[in-house]
Amino acid sequence: MGFLRRDFLKLGLTQAIVSAVGVPAFAATEQDGRSADGLPFQTAQRLSPSILQGATDATRTQFSILHLSKQQFNTVVRNSAGQIWQPEKIEILQQPFSEFQITKVYFAGLNLGELFFLDLLGAKDEVIERREFGMLDLNKSTLRYALCSCMDEGRHEPKIWQNLVGQNPDVIFFIGDSTYCDKGECEFPDGDTRRLWSRYVQARRTLEIYYSKRLIPIFATWDDHDFGSDDVNTTNWHHVAESQANFRAFFAQADNYTEGYFHGPGISSVLRAGQHQFLLMDDRSWRLEKTSSARYAHWGQQQEEWALEMIAGFEGTTWIMNGSQIFPEMVYKESMSKHRGQFNGFMGALKRIPRKVIFASGDVHFSEISKIESAMLGYQTYEVTSSAVHSKCFPGLDKISKHPRRMMSTTMPNYILVDSIHQAGTFTANVYSCSARNVVNFSCQLSV
Known part of the structure; x- marks a missing residue:
């Protein structure tokens, strides 16, 4: 699979164009310890560093x-x-x-x-x-980065990580569920804070990305499973401080140690690289029940105000990266849009800022690209959902859970690879859904 960055960047397209989809010639179902792309799960935990x-x-x-x-x-x-x-x-x-x-x-x-x-x-x-x-050039005009979520080590596929590393991204973003604290065998029961550490250890001992010969900088945020348990929030999970400390222990994200990277409220953080800004949002530390219409039910007040300040003060384009989806409202899954108070308030405030944003999310166990109409923010933008690297995938789920903004989707195990540039006030990105075996499930070009 070749990614022709130079040729793409010369195109300068102003709207998304869907390419041909690479369709693998094997059944998209899990069976006999193999994933939907036919690869065996490898779940052995290693003793080496x-x-x-x-x-x-x-x-x-x-x-x-x-x-x-x-x-x-x-x-x-x-x-x-x-x-x-x-x-x-x-x-x-x-x-x-x-x-x-x-x-x-x-x-x-x-x-x-x-x-x-x-x-x-x-x-x-x-x-x-x-x-x-290697080191990271924060002044590059073009960046290549991978978006990853939903990494159940019980369905671990080393080859998808090997494929990712082989694409030579500058950075990797983990946008939720890098560990499933509520799954797997563990001596501590669900709800016991000792289970957080133990399950993170088990994931770190399993996933191929942590044993890759070549390291690539990883920047991470969380969603429900690496926060504590499935779909939990602050009304039914009372160990927020313990969860935050555990998360920070395992990732190498010291505040202000490196240029362009610093912490926000909770476990949120920001990376600035040239005209690219990446906000890694914390969608759990202030979250209320999924039906709450409270004004700050999703991110809390302090984090929303921080995010708006970061966006307003940055001249380039900002990625807003969240564990849960932002716009889609599927019956069986969480999303920010179901927290109508914060969703409406934040979008209204965002529309008043003369800056442009694009969204990224995970969680739903299929990847998709959604087109966000210009009436929402005053310009057309997108939400890129990346899920799952290796977790339970249900073939056809994307066809059942439809919504009108969707442009394309896949239920194959995958990550999203992005080549992007910001020039003359326009953000342009080439987006690929990549699986193991060098399969491209979908690709498109986006401009904001």
């Missing part, structure tokens, strides 16, 4: 390393010339009931354009684990 690269800029980066507490090592960065960097800072996070811990390491003084190696060194300075990585 699980490593994630987090927020990164041109000179600084940070890593989250999950490992057995009894496993001791030193961490250094090397380049191909043999130059060595020691960590600027090290943090260790542990729980008394777990045999695994998180070690976070922070490095500064690195350079763009170089290939680096993160080395874990044993007692005799031998390399016991090595990953390669």
Whole structure:
């Protein structure tokens, strides 16, 4: 599957154009421990270190390393010339009931354009684990990034992660359900906060992305399953502070350590890269019951005001990334639009800001692109839903759950890959739904 960024960017289209859909020649049903694309689930949990690269800029980066507490090592960065960097800072996070811990390491003084190696060194300075990585150019005019959600390790497919890494994205966004705290075998029952740590550990020990030879910066937010349990909110989940602390422990997203990245209210955050701004929203810490019409039932007041301030103060285009969908109102699924008070209030405020936004979401176990009519915000925009990388997929679900804004969809296990540029006040993106086996389920070009 080739992605011709240069050719696409020369097109400069002003509306979405649907391409031919790549249709795999195998049955889209799960059976005998295999996914809808015919690949076997691989759910073995590993004992070797699980490593994630987090927020990164041109000179600084940070890593989250999950490992057995009894496993001791030193961490250094090397380049191909043999130059060595020691960590600027090290943090260790542990729980008394777990045999695994998180070690976070922070490095500064690195350079763009170089290939680096993160080395874990044993007692005799031998390399016991090595990953390669690069730095992130926040001034690029074009960006390539992946949108991922719904990663049930019980249906883990390594090949889809290998496919993603092979597309060489600059960054990866996790937009919800990177862990299913309420599923899987665990010694602690649902509702016990110790289960949060334990299930995050199990996911980190399983997913291929954490064992990739080449690391790519990951920026994350959550939805219900990695917050605590299925469809929970603050009226029936009373461990918000514990959930927030657990989430922050596993991801490498220190506030203001790297250029262009900082925290908002709750576990929300923002990444700014050139004329691209990405708001990773927290759709759980203030959420009320799904039928609530309260003015701030979805994001809370503080977070909405923060988001509007970020959008108004940024000259480029802003992605608003949310775990739940924003616009669709499907009967069986949550969405911001069902919180009518906050949805109407936020859209009204957004319409008064002379800036443009585009939306991203996950959750629903199929991917789709929705066209948002210009009457909503004063210009045509889109919502790109990416779901699921590997979770329970129901062939035909998108055909049953229809809505008038949908342009295209797929129920195959997939992630969304985006190539985008912001030029002369216009945001243009090439969007692909990608599965393992180099299948493109749908693709289109969007302009906002």
